Amino acid sequence: MGFGRRRKTEQSERIRELQAVRAEPVGWRAPWPLLTMAAAGVTALAGWLLVVGFCVLGWIQVPAIKPAAAVSMGCQGWLLANGVPVSLPGGQVSIMPLGLTGVICWVGSACLGVVAARSRAPGSAGAGARVLRVGLVFSASYLAILAGVRLLVHDASTGGPPLFAALVFSLLLGLIGAARAHRWRPANRSHLLLTGLRAVTAGLAVLAITGALVFTAALWTGRERFIQIHDSLGAGGLGGVMLLLSQLAWLPNYIMWCGSWALGAGIQLGLQTVISPAQTTVGLLPAIPVLGAVPPAGPMPRMALWWLASGALAGIVSALIGVRGFQAELRTRSSEAGADLTAIVGAGIGMATGAFFTLLQIPAGGDLGAIRLVDLGARLGPLAIMAPTSLGLAGMATGWLLGWRAGRQPTRQAGDDPAAVAEAEVSTAVIDG
Numbered sequence: 001m002g003f004g005r006r007r008k009t010e011q012s013e014r015i016r017e018l019q020a021v022r023a024e025p026v027g028w029r030a031p032w033p034l035l036t037m038a039a040a041g042v043t044a045l046a047g048w049l050l051v052v053g054f055c056v057l058g059w060i061q062v063p064a065i066k067p068a069a070a071v072s073m074g075c076q077g078w079l080l081a082n083g084v085p086v087s088l089p090g091g092q093v094s095i096m097p098l099g100l101t102g103v104i105c106w107v108g109s110a111c112l113g114v115v116a117a118r119s120r121a122p123g124s125a126g127a128g129a130r131v132l133r134v135g136l137v138f139s140a141s142y143l144a145i146l147a148g149v150r151l152l153v154h155d156a157s158t159g160g161p162p163l164f165a166a167l168v169f170s171l172l173l174g175l176i177g178a179a180r181a182h183r184w185r186p187a188n189r190s191h192l193l194l195t196g197l198r199a200v201t202a203g204l205a206v207l208a209i210t211g212a213l214v215f216t217a218a219l220w221t222g223r224e225r226f227i228q229i230h231d232s233l234g235a236g237g238l239g240g241v242m243l244l245l246s247q248l249a250w251l252p253n254y255i256m257w258c259g260s261w262a263l264g265a266g267i268q269l270g271l272q273t274v275i276s277p278a279q280t281t282v283g284l285l286p287a288i289p290v291l292g293a294v295p296p297a298g299p300m301p302r303m304a305l306w307w308l309a310s311g312a313l314a315g316i317v318s319a320l321i322g323v324r325g326f327q328a329e330l331r332t333r334s335s336e337a338g339a340d341l342t343a344i345v346g347a348g349i350g351m352a353t354g355a356f357f358t359l360l361q362i363p364a365g366g367d368l369g370a371i372r373l374v375d376l377g378a379r380l381g382p383l384a385i386m387a388p389t390s391l392g393l394a395g396m397a398t399g400w401l402l403g404w405r406a407g408r409q410p411t412r413q414a415g416d417d418p419a420a421v422a423e424a425e426v427s428t429a430v431i432d433g
Contacts, residue, residue, distance in 0.1 A: 032119035036134050039111035040141035040174075047104040048149075051077040054242065061239050075153045081249075082146055083165030083363070087154065094366035095376060097249035098256075101169075109177045112138065116181040131178045139174035143167060165363070195325030196349060203318030203353035203391065204360075210310040211259030218258070218293035225292030233287060247290045253377070254290065256364040259357070260378030262307040265386050269294065270373040277304040284372055311354075311387065315394025318353045319346035323399045327406060339403030346399020347392045354387030 052074030059070040076086040081101050085094040115134060146166050178184075219226065235243050257267045266276035272283030275294060282297040323346050330337050337345075358380065365377020 030119060032115065032130075032134060033137055035115050035119045036112075036137045037141045039108075039115050040138050040145065043104065043108040043111050043173075044142060044145045046107045047081065047100070048075070048078045050103065051075075051081070051100070054245065057238065057242055061236070061242065072153060075149055079146065079150060079153065079166075083169040084146060084150055084163060085165075085366075092367055093369075095250065095253065095368055096165075096363050096366070098252035098364060099249045102252065105173060105177070108138075108142075108173050109180055112174075112177040112181040116178075127182060127184050131175070131182050131184045134182075135171075135175035135178035137174075138178065139170040142174065143170040146170070191329055192326065195329070196322055196352070199318045199320075199322030199325070199349050200353045200356055202321050203314040203350070204357055206314040206317050207259045207263075207310065207353075207357055208255060210262045210307070210314075211255040211257070214258035214262050214307060215254050215293070218295070219290075222293045222295070226289050227292075229287050229292050230289040233289075243289065247288070250290075253364045256361055257378055259310075260361060260383050260387075262310040263383065263386055263390060264308050264311070265379050265383035267377065268379050269376055270369075271371070274379070276300070277307055286373065308390075311390030312394040314353060315346075315350035315391035316398045318349045318391065319395035319398035320402070322346065322349035322395075323402045327402065336406065337403060339400045339407060342403030342406075343396045343400035346402070347396035349399075350391035350393070350395025351388040353395075354389070354391040355384075358384050358387050 052071055055070040055074035055077065056067075058073075059065050059067060076088075077097075077100075080086050080093060080095075081097050081104060083096055083101075085092050087093075112134070115138075119134075143163070143166060147163060150163070230240065230243070233239075233243065261267050261275060261277065264277055266274055268274050269285065269291070270283065272281060273285060273294070274281045277300055279299055280295050280297055282294060285291050285294065323342050326345050327337060327342065358378075361378040361380060361383060365375070365380070367374050368376055
């Protein structure tokens with residue numbers, strides 16, 4: 001009869017699953033190196049066309065500008081969005097328009113999705129190895145295009161501005177985009193690590209929302225100055241739309257700066273212009289409409305100090321997610337953490353969130369000239385101290401409270417188990433034969 005041996009007519013579970021799946025037609029395929037390099041080219045072309053098309057609208061508005069100058073300005077704007085500083089007659093511009101950078105990242109991710117769906121993968125490569133190969137090929141191809149455009153725009157004898165920031169951006173775009181396109185996750189990922197990442201992300205979201213609220217309130221308060229500066233430029237209909245769109249390209253930068261303001265570190269807008277929740281010092285500023293949101297010089301209203309609570313709120317949110325995940329992980333190992341340990345975990349998560357927020361301010365700031373508009377953005381020195389400190393203290397207090405609360409909860413005893421109680425009620429009398 002052959003016990004333990006499957007009969008030939010009996011189908012395996014895997015075969016039944018494959019038969020249940022509807023066969024989809026296989027479309028065109030291409031070698032993955034060629035398709036990856038093409039994806040880098042399409043990503044670069046899409047971003048370049050977006051910026052150059054915007055500059056061509058400016059040429060239509062002002063026909064005195066030569067078409068070659070409009071295209072050159074578009075190339076410089078595209079390089080700036082990719083982390084390459086550009087040189088203008090008034091000085092060097094190094095502030096990345098993070099709004100345009102986000103559009104480039106979206107296009108690159110979509111192109112890498114096509115690579116993942118339509119490329120011929122090497123047979124012996126695993127998922128992680130393929131993500132690494134695709135990401136590195138994409139990054140190298142994209143960086144080569146950036147270097148070529150930089151040499152065309154700038155003087156070839158000087159070599160142009162450095163490509164360090166562009167190198168970092170290209171690597172992140174290629175590797176993260178390839179990982180998302182292939183839906184790759186580390187095989188040995190740690191639950192605690194993922195919980196920590198979610199906690200830091202939640203804290204950063206709180207700081208970003210706070211920055212958006214501060215920026216909206218500043219625009220509403222200074223709306224009259226904003227309108228006056230906009231009207232004084234006399235840009236007209238099309239020019240006004242272009243002026244508005246050009247300022248929206250730096251909208252994420254403004255939100256990041258306002259998040260630093262809410263934490264108390266403040267914002268620096270060139271020489272002699274420092275804005276904080278307590279005091280505002282205003283120097284000479286150019287006629288840019290968005291700068292109408294800068295409050296008048298002098299002490300700020302006392303109500304502005306309430307924005308300092310955003311750091312505590314971000315630390316509390318991060319610690320709640322991180323410490324609860326830490327406690328849940330320990331329960332799976334039949335262990336508990338005391339209030340001292342949860343306080344340390346909460347403080348670490350809060351400090352990590354503050355430190356990461358400080359690092360994000362680096363690409364959000366920079367120079368917008370050579371004299372007055374130098375070192376625009378968050379004041380990194382005070383922020384590097386205040387962000388980890390305020391979020392770390394709030395996280396430590398939250399972690400201690402969660403640990404203290406868990407310690408006060410009664411532990412389940414053996415007699416409290418319903419199964420144990422039911423078993424105790426069973427008669428154990430011995431029946432004599």
